[in-house]
Amino acid sequence: MAEVISPMDIDDSNPSQGPNGNKGKAVASSGGAPPAHTKATPWVEKFRPQSLADVAAHRDIIDTIDRLTSENKMPHLLLYGPPGTGKTSTILAVARKLFGSQMHNMVLELNASDERGIDVVRQQIQDFASTQSFSFGYLFVSVHTFAKFISSFNHQQLVDLGMFVSAKSMVKLVLLDEADAMTKDAQFALRRVIERYTKNTRFALICNNVNKIIPALQSRCTRFRFAPLEPVHVTERLKHVITSEGLDVTEDGLAALVRLSNGDMRKSLNILQSTHMASQQITEEAVYLCTGNPLPKDIEQISYWLLNEPFTFSFQKISEMKATKGLALVDIVREVTMFVFKIKMPSDVRVHLINDLADIEYRLTFGCNDKLQLGSVISTFTRARSALVAAAK
Template identity: 80%
Template structure:
């Protein structure tokens, strides 16, 4: 007897398909375009090739991957797990975020329980299990010492991969048991190539000036670059340089040039008034202005001694602003810093 398909069944299937499509559209591009294999990772080919070879030869050691955010640490180890375990990854990999579960209890319970149970590969390429600890530098010292003992005890059946931003917060006893790889900030060309791939896949309108702005503001952080790209796309049809800077709240390069001109040429009162007006009109943060002005100082010709002193003074202002010091006082300090620099340059010219 033929199966009867009701209109309700068809509607449900269509609804399910629409839901999946909507879910995919709502997925953050950081996850949607996360590399699925080691060959897809954007940069650090020397590190990737070494880990790939160790994985292929089934000689993977305990790993410690460290470096700034958005440089491919988590993507690399997840790609390793997919290569090792395939469809059995969810059975043979324990993934924990140490910033959420950072105490000694998680080591004694979750990690030790997982490491001590016998593994069955069911067709996976490796029989050893993998414990992935993201943000391991957030773990307490007691938890790290307990983890050291667990690594020693279960090293034959389990591999441990620690990921962190600050390697100095990992105790030496753990560092010595792992093979360390440092992930440096990505080069501009690596960020640009990956962004072009996403732009093409999403069919976005991004002129060259917009792409350069994305790369510049990312500072080698691929996650930040993708988040800026997605948020700018949500706010603007065309992702121009101005749209990128407006979306992120950063001052435009032409605004920084104008502010620097005032600082180098105008009086204290005029500079204070004009910079204050621009801050209010464009909604700029003084800390962003100071950071960009510092980068501008690096680019212009200036006597080396004056440049070093000026950059040190700007760093002090940025430090004070990070602790919530009064904006007006620090703006005055910024202008005074350039006034002293101007005086020093005039004295050196004589």
């Protein structure tokens, strides 16, 4: 009987590359505990969920995908929604569940914002999708490696090893992150590749804006929308990180992290880590100081000036606060807009005020003069104040 060859002898692929030497990102990871991390590792990666059970929210979506993979019925997937809502973490957890330690052989991960042209579809993706892989119990090999391996064995030796009995074709996974950045030509080419290699390859597309994905691609995928995370889910995950890292976080500091994240888990972790690097105790003031956002008490003060003081006084005071605290006018306008929702006023006055503030925020994003736009903000509130006085009479 021939000597049994170890997995390292059979699998000659470079773990740092995708199969066939593709340029896809290395996504190798064990299916169990998270990999070791250094202190310099961003917490976004350090605390990325390693399994579907660890994903913070969207349990209905997670349970559906989990059931499909367990029953070996996984379709092509299109995961879309705002950043930081768990799309990439979910599909990576699916890959770990399906392939375990052989994930680097069975998954091709590409970021479509970097590699967005038709050549990527015709070369890397098609080359990867066109080769089949086989499973021998715990071992995965490509069809080319399999052919090279069996060339030195006769039929009886292979039967003795039990390989013919347990060999079965394995479905591979192509993960396309930021797929909405792909050109239209590349998307049409990808549609044809998906049709051609469905038998042995599944495709998972991830994007923020689903409207930029052509209908022909959307119709070939099962779509799941990842909405912004609820504050309770962000809070729960942040508490886990705080406990794991032994951080000193006050209640108002935690509330500030959740408020500024706006349902983006990645953003909340980045703010938490950067604030921890700047301050030993993470308080509300430390969080706002680190991010450059105006404090809620500053917004209340600015709103009071806008609603009660004359134009010149308001302009001078807001300008002084901007200079002293290093605030950006666009952040002030954004926070004041949110504060308007808390003020009691007629609905028609509120709508006009919010629309005017939205126009000012839009102009600021294109680099319009801060002083002119600050004058517009004050004038907008002056008109709203006049409307409130008229309504009161």
